[in-house]
Amino acid sequence: MSDEVASSMSEVSHSPRLDAKVPAGRLQEKWDAYKDAVSLVSPANKRSHNILVVGSGLAGASAAATLAGLGYNVKCFCIQDSARRAHSIAAQGGINAAKNYPNDGDTVWRLFYDTIKGGDYRSREANVYRLAQVSSNIIDQAVAQGVPFAREYGGVLANRSFGGAQVSRTFYARGQTGQQLLLGAYQALSHQIAAGRVTMLPRREMLDLVVAKDRARGIITRDLVTGELERHAGDAVLLCTGGYGNAYYLSTNAKNSNVTAAWRCYKRGAFFANPCYTQIHPTCIPVSGDYQSKLTLMSESLRNDGRVWVPKDPKDTRAPEAIPEDARDYYLERRYPSFGNLVPRDVASRAAKKECDAGRGVGETRLAVYLDFDAAIRRLGASSIQDRYGNLFEMYERITGDDPYRTPMRIYPAVHYTMGGLWVDYELQSTIPGLFVLGEANFSDHGANRLGASALMQGLADGYFVVPYTLGAYVAGIRQSEGISESHEAFAAAEEEAGARIDQMLNNKGDKSPTQFHRELGQLLWNHVGMARDRAGLEEAIPAIESLRDEFWERIHVPGSADRFNKNLEFAGRVADFIELGSLMAQDALRREESCGGHFREEYQTSEGEAVRNDEVFADVAAWEHTDRRPVLHLEKLSFENVHPSTRSYK
Amino acid sequence: MAKNMTINLRIWRQKSPESPGKLVDYTVSNASEHMSFLELLDVLNEQLIASEDDPVEFDSDCREGICGSCGLMVAGIAHGPQQRTAVCQLHMRSFKDGDTITVEPFRARAFPIVRDLVVDRSAFDRIITAHGYVSVKTGSAPDANAIPISKDAAEEAMDFAACIGCGACVAACPNGSASLFTAAKIAHLALLPQGQVEASRRVVAMVDQMEAEGFGDCSNYAECEAVCPKGISVSGIASMRRAYMKGAFSK
Numbered sequence: 001m002s003d004e005v006a007s008s009m010s011e012v013s014h015s016p017r018l019d020a021k022v023p024a025g026r027l028q029e030k031w032d033a034y035k036d037a038v039s040l041v042s043p044a045n046k047r048s049h050n051i052l053v054v055g056s057g058l059a060g061a062s063a064a065a066t067l068a069g070l071g072y073n074v075k076c077f078c079i080q081d082s083a084r085r086a087h088s089i090a091a092q093g094g095i096n097a098a099k100n101y102p103n104d105g106d107t108v109w110r111l112f113y114d115t116i117k118g119g120d121y122r123s124r125e126a127n128v129y130r131l132a133q134v135s136s137n138i139i140d141q142a143v144a145q146g147v148p149f150a151r152e153y154g155g156v157l158a159n160r161s162f163g164g165a166q167v168s169r170t171f172y173a174r175g176q177t178g179q180q181l182l183l184g185a186y187q188a189l190s191h192q193i194a195a196g197r198v199t200m201l202p203r204r205e206m207l208d209l210v211v212a213k214d215r216a217r218g219i220i221t222r223d224l225v226t227g228e229l230e231r232h233a234g235d236a237v238l239l240c241t242g243g244y245g246n247a248y249y250l251s252t253n254a255k256n257s258n259v260t261a262a263w264r265c266y267k268r269g270a271f272f273a274n275p276c277y278t279q280i281h282p283t284c285i286p287v288s289g290d291y292q293s294k295l296t297l298m299s300e301s302l303r304n305d306g307r308v309w310v311p312k313d314p315k316d317t318r319a320p321e322a323i324p325e326d327a328r329d330y331y332l333e334r335r336y337p338s339f340g341n342l343v344p345r346d347v348a349s350r351a352a353k354k355e356c357d358a359g360r361g362v363g364e365t366r367l368a369v370y371l372d373f374d375a376a377i378r379r380l381g382a383s384s385i386q387d388r389y390g391n392l393f394e395m396y397e398r399i400t401g402d403d404p405y406r407t408p409m410r411i412y413p414a415v416h417y418t419m420g421g422l423w424v425d426y427e428l429q430s431t432i433p434g435l436f437v438l439g440e441a442n443f444s445d446h447g448a449n450r451l452g453a454s455a456l457m458q459g460l461a462d463g464y465f466v467v468p469y470t471l472g473a474y475v476a477g478i479r480q481s482e483g484i485s486e487s488h489e490a491f492a493a494a495e496e497e498a499g500a501r502i503d504q505m506l507n508n509k510g511d512k513s514p515t516q517f518h519r520e521l522g523q524l525l526w527n528h529v530g531m532a533r534d535r536a537g538l539e540e541a542i543p544a545i546e547s548l549r550d551e552f553w554e555r556i557h558v559p560g561s562a563d564r565f566n567k568n569l570e571f572a573g574r575v576a577d578f579i580e581l582g583s584l585m586a587q588d589a590l591r592r593e594e595s596c597g598g599h600f601r602e603e604y605q606t607s608e609g610e611a612v613r614n615d616e617v618f619a620d621v622a623a624w625e626h627t628d629r630r631p632v633l634h635l636e637k638l639s640f641e642n643v644h645p646s647t648r649s650y651k
Numbered sequence: 652m653a654k655n656m657t658i659n660l661r662i663w664r665q666k667s668p669e670s671p672g673k674l675v676d677y678t679v680s681n682a683s684e685h686m687s688f689l690e691l692l693d694v695l696n697e698q699l700i701a702s703e704d705d706p707v708e709f710d711s712d713c714r715e716g717i718c719g720s721c722g723l724m725v726a727g728i729a730h731g732p733q734q735r736t737a738v739c740q741l742h743m744r745s746f747k748d749g750d751t752i753t754v755e756p757f758r759a760r761a762f763p764i765v766r767d768l769v770v771d772r773s774a775f776d777r778i779i780t781a782h783g784y785v786s787v788k789t790g791s792a793p794d795a796n797a798i799p800i801s802k803d804a805a806e807e808a809m810d811f812a813a814c815i816g817c818g819a820c821v822a823a824c825p826n827g828s829a830s831l832f833t834a835a836k837i838a839h840l841a842l843l844p845q846g847q848v849e850a851s852r853r854v855v856a857m858v859d860q861m862e863a864e865g866f867g868d869c870s871n872y873a874e875c876e877a878v879c880p881k882g883i884s885v886s887g888i889a890s891m892r893r894a895y896m897k898g899a900f901s902k
């Protein structure tokens with residue numbers, strides 16, 4: 001297999017199929033130049049265009065509300081019983097914007113620079129710059145909607161600092177920033193529903209994209225209550241369906257987060273970019289048993305006062321309080337004296353894995369390290385620790401039953417975010433004309449690693465401020481639906497395929513549940529395509545995942561029928577797609593022979609264990625095209641005209 | 652080691668909104684104190700699938716107490732016995748080995764049952780659609796610091812905005828009232844200058860919609876506040892009533 005990857009690699013330098021359509025001119029002027037030149041759609045014309053928005057998270061809700069406000073006819077779909085429950089609701093920490101309210105020297109340029117550097121120089125300059133440019137408008141919009149951001153006593157907005165930045169540019173609403181931003185967008189969406197310009201279709205799952213005459217024409221959905229398959233035609237489809245972290249089974253993502261919609265688009269011709277870029281968050285509550293259904297994130301801010309350690313002796317099974325100082329290894333402080341416990345996410349995660357792999361892990365499963373507040377409590381007093389982290393300590397105790405004021409927390413890294421996604425150009429359009437991809441579902445702005453508080457910014461930038469312009473450019477250029485309605489044969493064919501797949505799963509009557517398959521896939525990916533990867537492991541994983549796929553279709557057992565509410569049927573379809581994606585993730589990881597951001601290849605590190613990037617060969621976006629045989633690789637070469645790729649060091 | 656527990660469950664099973672339902676007994680003999688209550692149901696469902704039985708349907712998504720998808724009556728209490736905790740964050744250490752726990756859906760006239768423990772809470776969305784928003788289009792916002800807002804007002808607004816829309820308040824209320832949910836949104840927006848502009852229209856539209864959906868009146872039982880996983884205060888209900896009287900009168 002790797003030979004085929006290698007051969008498809010040698011063919012391409014920069015694929016002509018991947019025209020990013022970045023406007024000419026200075027970086028700072030590109031977006032304005034684009035907006036000056038873009039064709040406008042007249043209000044009367046907008047009313048005659050149907051736009052399908054799949055997803056109601058930050059990206060989908062903001063896009064649907066904005067497009068409806070502009071006059072388009074919008075249909076919006078989501079899996080949950082209400083648009084308000086999209087996974088964005090769970091984001092805790094905050095949202096970045098280059099407002100420079102604290103007057104600490106922030107600028108659009110600095111936000112751009114931090115984001116592109118944080119992404120380890122694997123993203124497109126023009127997109128990231130635009131993101132930084134529109135970031136301020138997001139905060140204005142949210143405040144106007146009534147989002148109750150934290151305030152100072154003087155009545156102005158408060159800011160805090162977040163990883164990867166030297167300025168305070170993060171806006172927050174307690175530990176519930178995602179919830180409040182999503183409710184703002186959901187309420188804006190509700191306003192447009194009230195005005196009759198959005199039809200909201202909750203409890204719907206997109207099962208396929210309909211492509212005819214080389215353009216996206218609509219989607220096939222399943223009504224998750226009645227089981228009915230439905231056809232929806234539209235002049236454009238906006239995919240806002242979130243990330244694919246649940247491929248690993250255990251992640252911080254919500255249970256219904258999935259790759260199905262994006263994967264179906266991939267199979268219809270949209271290229272999938274950088275699937276191997278996944279982000280592992282270092283401070284999550286560890287797995288407690290094999291019944292575990294998801295992992296809970298503990299805010300990164302805890303590392304400001306917590307000290308990470310393991311016992312020096314793997315056989316030391318005393319309670320943590322009973323282990324004396326000289327028998328503890330504060331390994332982050334030892335290995336990274338200047339950053340200590342505050343090294344970036346990927347470094348902290350790998351270091352924890354290394355200790356556990358060496359047998360020094362703690363707790364029942366031995367897959368955890370201590371995060372100890374004892375020194376901070378003695379230095380600052382329990383009450384100031386409570387002020388800072390009270391709600392987090394409570395949450396930890398609720399889940400584990402342990403009190404972190406008395407005994408150290410146990411933490412372990414967990415899959416958190418996926419930087420990869422469907423390839424899009426500057427206009428957020430995929431390789432299928434008429435299919436736009438927004439939010440975590442696209443690969444766009446975070447390169448190989450996302451900085452904290454930047455995903456919320458990107459989802460809302462895409463939906464509120466970017467796609468309303470770029471969609472107009474597309475819509476202005478199409479002739480009315482070209483007679484392709486829901487009775488077109490392409491719809492019939494896609495619906496039939498979706499139905500056949502469901503029947504196949506239900507009629508198989510095997511002996512393994514969807515969850516069993518999902519757990520096995522998760523294990524494979526976590527072990528071989530997780531925090532650290534190497535050639536041998538990846539070469540082992542690819543055939544293993546492919547045989548899991550075959551086994552799935554032989555042994556899957558889905559209870560119940562298709563014509564009713566049936567969660568296991570939903571899960572089964574998503575697991576089938578995750579398995580196929582898993583194989584592509586491994587192939588992409590194998591091809592990328594360097595370490596960058598969330599992608600760490602054991603073979604490419606310094607003697608001190610630091611990542612070694614290879615800008616000569618791999619300063620690119622790897623975009624995969626589905627074919628009936630092997631996926632074909634296309635490359636978008638990245639050029640850095642405004643920043644100079646440098647190497648990170650946290651020593 | 653984690654304690655192994657045997658848990659007996661009596662779970663409401665109902666095939667469709669129209670069909671009659673009943674409580675059915677199950678046993679999970681390999682529960683752990685570290686499991687969440689929903690993970691216990693996951694384990695039960697795997698057991699049922701293996702024995703060719705029909706798994707129990709229930710809603711959940713984030714499993715960290717923020718999306719509001721989950722919602723069950725556990726031992727007769729909305730979200731179960733642990734206060735200020737959504738059922739997805741309820742853990743088995745709140746129970747004892749050998750316990751028998753009854754599990755039922757959130758029941759209310761305005762929440763028809765879909766299947767088993769899944770209910771239709773779309774009435775909540777329609778209350779928000781009635782006017783649970785600020786009428787502001789994208790792009791028309793002034794600078795975020797143009798209007799100062801006192802820290803206290805922002806904090807209090809946040810207390811109300813924290814509602815997760817789970818519906819426990821309705822399920823716990825003897826009248827099946829949605830007053831706590833509706834008042835929370837009204838209070839959140841009324842406490843902020845951006846929301847005050849439309850405050851009077853908002854309260855009338857939302858309260859009227861609440862009634863049209865078949866939710867009951869509020870008789871001050873305060874059962875809602877007791878089960879609310881986010882600790883939303885009933886104080887919002889009194890203000891909502893006053894504002895409604897004023898708004899409806901001047902209409």
Ligand SMILES: Cc1cc2nc3c(=O)[nH]c(=O)nc-3n(C[C@H](O)[C@H](O)[C@H](O)COP(=O)(O)OP(=O)(O)OC[C@H]3O[C@@H](n4cnc5c(N)ncnc54)[C@H](O)[C@@H]3O)c2cc1C
Pocket residue numbers: 054055056057058059060077078079080083085086087088089090091092093094095177178204205206207240241242243252253254257258260261297416417438439440441452453454455456457459
């Ligand atoms: C615990 C946690 C904390 C986080 N904290 C932060 C933070 O502090 N700051 C930050 O910037 N980022 C944070 N993130 C990341 C951020 O929350 C997400 O990247 C972002 O919210 C994704 O938004 P989205 O709109 O792209 O997708 P989502 O919010 O995931 O929405 C996806 C939508 O698509 C729908 N959907 C999916 N598949 C289908 C389908 N097949 N058919 C129909 N509908 C479908 C879903 O129903 C949903 O409505 C955090 C993430 C997690 C997990």
Ligand code: SF4
Pocket residue numbers: 813814815816817818819820821831832835875878879880881882883
């Ligand atoms: S007020 Fe409380 S109980 Fe009612 S929906 Fe909101 S969070 Fe749930």
Ligand code: FES
Pocket residue numbers: 710711712713714715716717718719720721722737738739740815
């Ligand atoms: S599953 Fe999200 S609140 Fe319980």
